[in-house]
Amino acid sequence: MYKPIRYFNKDIACICFGSIFTFTFQSCKEKQAATGNTADRPNVIYVFPDQMRNQAIGIWREPGFREAVNFEGDPVYTPNLNRFAKESVVLTSTMSTCPLSSPHRGMLLTGMYPAHSGVPLNCNANRPISSLREDATCISDVFSQAGYNCAYIGKLHVDCPTPNDPDRPSKYVEDRIPAWDAYTPAERRHGFDYWYSYGTYDVHKQPHYWDTYGVRHDINKWSPQHEADKAISYLRNEGNVRDTKKPFFMMVSFNPPHSPYASLDDCMEEDYNLYKDLSLDSLLIRPNVNRKMAKAPSVRYYFASITGVDRAFGRILEELKKQGLEKNTIVIFSSDHGETMCSQNTDDPKNSPYAESMNVPFMVRFPGQAAPRIEKELLLSSPDIMPTILGLSGLEQQIPPEVEGRNYAGWFTGKEQSAPLRDGALYIKNIDGDKDTEGKVISYFPKARGIKTHQYTLCLTIDKKTKGLEDVLLFDDQNDPYQMQKLSYQENKEIITQLCRQMVPLLKEADDPWYKEKILNDLIPY
Numbered sequence: 001m002y003k004p005i006r007y008f009n010k011d012i013a014c015i016c017f018g019s020i021f022t023f024t025f026q027s028c029k030e031k032q033a034a035t036g037n038t039a040d041r042p043n044v045i046y047v048f049p050d051q052m053r054n055q056a057i058g059i060w061r062e063p064g065f066r067e068a069v070n071f072e073g074d075p076v077y078t079p080n081l082n083r084f085a086k087e088s089v090v091l092t093s094t095m096s097t098c099p100l101s102s103p104h105r106g107m108l109l110t111g112m113y114p115a116h117s118g119v120p121l122n123c124n125a126n127r128p129i130s131s132l133r134e135d136a137t138c139i140s141d142v143f144s145q146a147g148y149n150c151a152y153i154g155k156l157h158v159d160c161p162t163p164n165d166p167d168r169p170s171k172y173v174e175d176r177i178p179a180w181d182a183y184t185p186a187e188r189r190h191g192f193d194y195w196y197s198y199g200t201y202d203v204h205k206q207p208h209y210w211d212t213y214g215v216r217h218d219i220n221k222w223s224p225q226h227e228a229d230k231a232i233s234y235l236r237n238e239g240n241v242r243d244t245k246k247p248f249f250m251m252v253s254f255n256p257p258h259s260p261y262a263s264l265d266d267c268m269e270e271d272y273n274l275y276k277d278l279s280l281d282s283l284l285i286r287p288n289v290n291r292k293m294a295k296a297p298s299v300r301y302y303f304a305s306i307t308g309v310d311r312a313f314g315r316i317l318e319e320l321k322k323q324g325l326e327k328n329t330i331v332i333f334s335s336d337h338g339e340t341m342c343s344q345n346t347d348d349p350k351n352s353p354y355a356e357s358m359n360v361p362f363m364v365r366f367p368g369q370a371a372p373r374i375e376k377e378l379l380l381s382s383p384d385i386m387p388t389i390l391g392l393s394g395l396e397q398q399i400p401p402e403v404e405g406r407n408y409a410g411w412f413t414g415k416e417q418s419a420p421l422r423d424g425a426l427y428i429k430n431i432d433g434d435k436d437t438e439g440k441v442i443s444y445f446p447k448a449r450g451i452k453t454h455q456y457t458l459c460l461t462i463d464k465k466t467k468g469l470e471d472v473l474l475f476d477d478q479n480d481p482y483q484m485q486k487l488s489y490q491e492n493k494e495i496i497t498q499l500c501r502q503m504v505p506l507l508k509e510a511d512d513p514w515y516k517e518k519i520l521n522d523l524i525p526y
Helices: 028-035 079-085 101-110 139-145 223-236 298-322 382-392 409-413 490-509 513-517
Strands: 013-016 019-022 043-047 089-091 149-155 194-198 208-211 216-218 248-253 329-334 362-365 373-375 425-432 444-452 456-462 469-476
Touching: 043 298, 043 382, 079 298, 079 329, 079 362, 101 139, 101 382, 139 149, 139 248, 139 382, 149 223, 194 223, 223 248, 223 298, 298 329, 329 382, 382 409, 425 456, 425 490, 444 490, 444 513, 456 490, 469 490, 490 513
Parallel strands: 043 248, 043 329, 089 373, 149 194, 149 248
Antiparallel strands: 013 019, 089 362, 194 208, 208 216, 329 362, 425 444, 444 456, 456 469
């Protein structure tokens, strides 16, 4: 069983008011010299809806884009994303390394794999071992130290819920057992000076948020619509919430198209009306889908939610243009993981090595710096996002030394491509490990590891008791893009041996439990 490592960087640890912050021991002049004139820095907006697969963007059905992938894009209406894609560097192969909400977000914020980010499992009150490390230097810490205003709007889901409700001292913010939703106090916000967020809560038309001052707001509006309102308000600087002389870094985390998607309580009716009369055959077009599953009709609400997210995103882009900020703002659109939606006969929408689960959107618009194009060569992984954003922002020298992802900014701008491409993207699946007498999870178990290359997907699953090989999934994604033909282990040992060899440096880079314990060392040549 494995516990997340919590450690201090000896050069940056300090204690302040009983809480741990990261702090560089530089004078203000030294820091300014290291980061340069903040007026020259681009603004950054990172928008990431939850559970949106890459296949569910309409651009993949348009000429010039559909030829770049070997799957048929979902029949979903996303006019704003389609326009944005034509102005952006669009990656075909961005992989959610551990395709669950909390682990991905931990990697996104810290640039570290789950073994070090503090977030190996989805966060709830029964998993105190899974919570974003207070001593980690997050992307927002770096931006804040570089003179940026930093804003977070929407779902966070990286903190273990504790009984810290501002309105009910010594109580959780919800009465559900175990609690999943969480309030993040100011000392755990990692440099975000504007806050309008919550842990996780899936009532899409009655969301709630805690603001910068810890005041709760209960809203009767579809959450992406309201969160776009708040982002627009931030761009307008209503209430003087930011210093307009400083650049800003804003993250907007929509919950939809995350489930539930079962009724008009979950999406906007105008969006549902686009799909309500369409047959399941015309919507669930992937050949690996089982339309007889009980979940199948949910596709109408899922696509409706994506169309609504597209509209919210479009409103943010339009306001950015109105405010004259468009040319000096990096805008990135992505997601934390995908949604299988009846593919592969699984009810689990995520947490699997399937393409529908791992492959997420990633589009970067950086006017004058990154020429719009489709990028097929780069396999981007979750931990790479943080250092790449910092690199794009001219803060490559401020990337924390403990970051395990790679800065691929040069692959977007074309200016410098020294960061070597990996042979593949690592796949990680963890499950609950040991529990204490109260039922609290005190360790996690590394259930599966795998690799996604441009041609193959390999996943090795081990038995929890023996750590012996339990199952092997191998797909030739190049010739079988819908992963319908599981390749035989016995007949493809040479391919598996090669993929295991390619997986070793990835496991080492992640300081992964499999690497440290040499799990399956008869198969993986550590």
